[in-house]
Amino acid sequence: MTPFPLTFSAEVDAARKAGHPIVALESTIITHGMPYPQNLEVAQQVEDDVRAAGATPATIAVLDGALHIGLDPEQLSTLAQAKGVAKLSRADIAVCIATGRTGATTVAATMIAAHLAGIAVFATGGIGGVHKGAEESFDISADLMELAQTPVTVVAAGAKAILDVAKTLEVLETQGVPVIAVGQDSFPAFWSSTSPLKAPLRLDTAAQIARAHRTRVAMGLPGGQLIANPIPVADEIPAAVLAPVIAQAQANAQAHGISGKAVTPYLLQRIFELTEGRSLTANIALVRNNARLAAAIAKALTQADD
Numbered sequence: 001m002t003p004f005p006l007t008f009s010a011e012v013d014a015a016r017k018a019g020h021p022i023v024a025l026e027s028t029i030i031t032h033g034m035p036y037p038q039n040l041e042v043a044q045q046v047e048d049d050v051r052a053a054g055a056t057p058a059t060i061a062v063l064d065g066a067l068h069i070g071l072d073p074e075q076l077s078t079l080a081q082a083k084g085v086a087k088l089s090r091a092d093i094a095v096c097i098a099t100g101r102t103g104a105t106t107v108a109a110t111m112i113a114a115h116l117a118g119i120a121v122f123a124t125g126g127i128g129g130v131h132k133g134a135e136e137s138f139d140i141s142a143d144l145m146e147l148a149q150t151p152v153t154v155v156a157a158g159a160k161a162i163l164d165v166a167k168t169l170e171v172l173e174t175q176g177v178p179v180i181a182v183g184q185d186s187f188p189a190f191w192s193s194t195s196p197l198k199a200p201l202r203l204d205t206a207a208q209i210a211r212a213h214r215t216r217v218a219m220g221l222p223g224g225q226l227i228a229n230p231i232p233v234a235d236e237i238p239a240a241v242l243a244p245v246i247a248q249a250q251a252n253a254q255a256h257g258i259s260g261k262a263v264t265p266y267l268l269q270r271i272f273e274l275t276e277g278r279s280l281t282a283n284i285a286l287v288r289n290n291a292r293l294a295a296a297i298a299k300a301l302t303q304a305d306d
């Protein structure tokens with residue numbers, strides 16, 4: 001079978017050839033997360049955080065039918081200003097590539113692309129999961145099944161707080177996905193550093209996380225690890241403050257008949273409005289925090305290979 005063709009940026013290609021640590025980054029945060037030029041500024045900031053921590057960033061996207069592993073500055077700027085960009089997951093990434101379209105990768109699609117490129121670590125904001133009311137809508141993110149089958153360590157600030165987090169953890173357990181909180185026993189709640197839910201597992205250092213990743217590979221276990229990295233306390237919005245805001249946003253979504261892929265962006269935008277921008281500030285802080293930890297894990301994996 002011919003390997004799938006990938007387009008590497010010059011920076012990522014050089015890092016691959018030198019055996020330097022690489023961190024995958026998604027692109028939906030650029031195209032569907034915030035307006036231009038703030039989206040570009042944040043994307044550049046996160047890439048710089050990875051570089052400052054000693055690794056190479058690889059922002060992943062499909063551009064005109066080519067799967068790019070790493071974007072050069074011009075491509076990043078073009079993507080940040082593009083309109084009508086598809087939001088890609090496992091189900092539609094191949095069709096987007098086959099039809100020559102442009103699309104931004106979600107957690108699931110970024111994991112697939114990272115694995116194709118031989119990248120073991122991926123930093124994002126928060127994973128998707130089981131939506132509230134899923135017992136009727138069956139709205140469950142493909143991110144959970146991707147974690148069960150694709151061997152990439154995903155660093156996130158937990159699951160997005162708009163979800164049914166308890167059910168999300170149940171599905172991850174059923175799928176055999178290690179859910180590892182960093183430095184605490186509580187499962188972090190995205191914009192909030194803690195939640196009432198206990199994390200299934202806890203590790204305290206990047207070296208321990210890298211060792212767990214390597215052990216799973218050595219044992220032939222499928223799937224990746226979810227590393228639940230709490231947002232720094234100084235940047236969080238307390239859960240008690242967020243709970244009524246999330247409830248109102250969900251009620252608004254239901255009243256307007258929002259469903260499917262439109263639910264998450266609608267809720268995030270509504271919460272942004274209701275918190276007067278605090279949710280976005282916290283989101284940026286947690287993504288940058290996750291990028292730094294992912295770089296440390298990637299470095300630890302590379303050093304273990306020496």
